[in-house]
Amino acid sequence: MEATAMHVAGGTVGTPVTIAFSVAAVAALGFCAARARTHLDRPSALTAGLLVVLLLAAQLINHLLPGVHGHLIGGALAAMLVGPWIGALTVTTVLILDGLLFGDDLSTLGLNVLNLAILGTAFAYLLVAALLRGLPRNPDGLATIALTTAMVSAGAAAAGAGLQYALGGDPPLTGLTGQMVGTQVLIGIGEGLITAAAVVAVARFRPALVHAVTGPRVKRTPPPALAAVADEPESLYRVVRRRGHTAY
Template sequence: METLAMHISNGIINGPVAAVFAAFALAVLTLCVLRGRRDLDDRLAPMAGLVAAFIFAVQMLNFPILTAGVSGHLLGGALAALLVGPWVGALCVAVVLVVQALVFGDGGVAMLGLNVTNMAILGTAAAYLLIALLLRVLPRTPAGLAVTAFVSALVSVVVASQGFVLQYWLGGTTDLGNNLTGLAGTMAGVHLLIGIGEGLITATTVLTVAKVRPDLVYALRALKPVAPATRVPVAGSAR
């Protein structure tokens, strides 16, 4: 049995597949840097630092899933997407993953591209797609924002877990005790439970920020409602 790590440990996926996903992750993060620079301003830059620090803290909550170096934990992609947007949000999660791998040994360094792809890219992208949809159809009220945060966080965690299943199918080297269907079911089921916890944390955090400073919630600024005339400010005051 290998030592349990917070993310995918070295040796779970073969080298060629890990290299392909490392190149993919690097290309996407480069795009995130280029696009994220357009969004950075006096509000977003400090918020990005706070988001990265918060994600680092919540990712320390770790839940063993399988016996060969795979575990589940809170991701933070939906929280990052809501507060600082998809481009900067993906970078925040990626920075956390890099620090954890290089400094704390959480996740194999050789597997870093896989972990970044799953948690920083797939998780954040899935979350923001749902956020963009839900904020256009739900009322701009605390309840609507809470539902958006909860659902996007839950779904993003499950999507990220299935990224690992794809990677294992392409180049898994360790016997995880399941066939591919069983592995997918195990990962989805456990991460569904983790996603409920993440959804509650994300909804609570975003609502707290929105009630005090709604202008600091990127999604509320960037995503326009379908009917602006009927918008109700999240902060609860008429404008």
């Protein structure tokens, strides 16, 4: 039997495992939708719409290896352009349309949403946020982040699929986790190059549309107590006097 490195095929994972992971996917999507409300504006909505078209076309390209085949995910690109919350919803929309238009088994939609939309985008965003602490938000920095992020997020999504196969899959599929992760990381190199080219192009043309450029940013603000003291220096003197200490 052939296993997909990313899309979990219908009938390959038992019903209890499918239900459990699908419930987790619904809960995660609900959280993403709630958070996305505060971040969604006209530019990000337009970018998300374009991403849906691009990713839907990209997922039609399969990369075959013996026993396993995989395809581009798009979690890294979505996370870098529109952020984690809208990005997860964007990839979910792609998966739903993929199932409706191209005949993917919708019974495993929850499994695939959890792997590609939730895990793939979440790991991508966490890595983007971490790398932005040390890399500049210029073309070279964004390209490095895109390449690294695509590889890691692809491996994370494949590991999620491997875990599902291991917990509830047929015996021939339970030993494919390592091969699936390795396959998808290799595909992630190609995806990283595509992601880097797309992000750098958009950043040069309209940097305001790239979430990795406009955010996340580390805010270094003092604690409220210190901020109050900074606003009223005399308050610190009064506190010292009340406690019986001498201020020098």
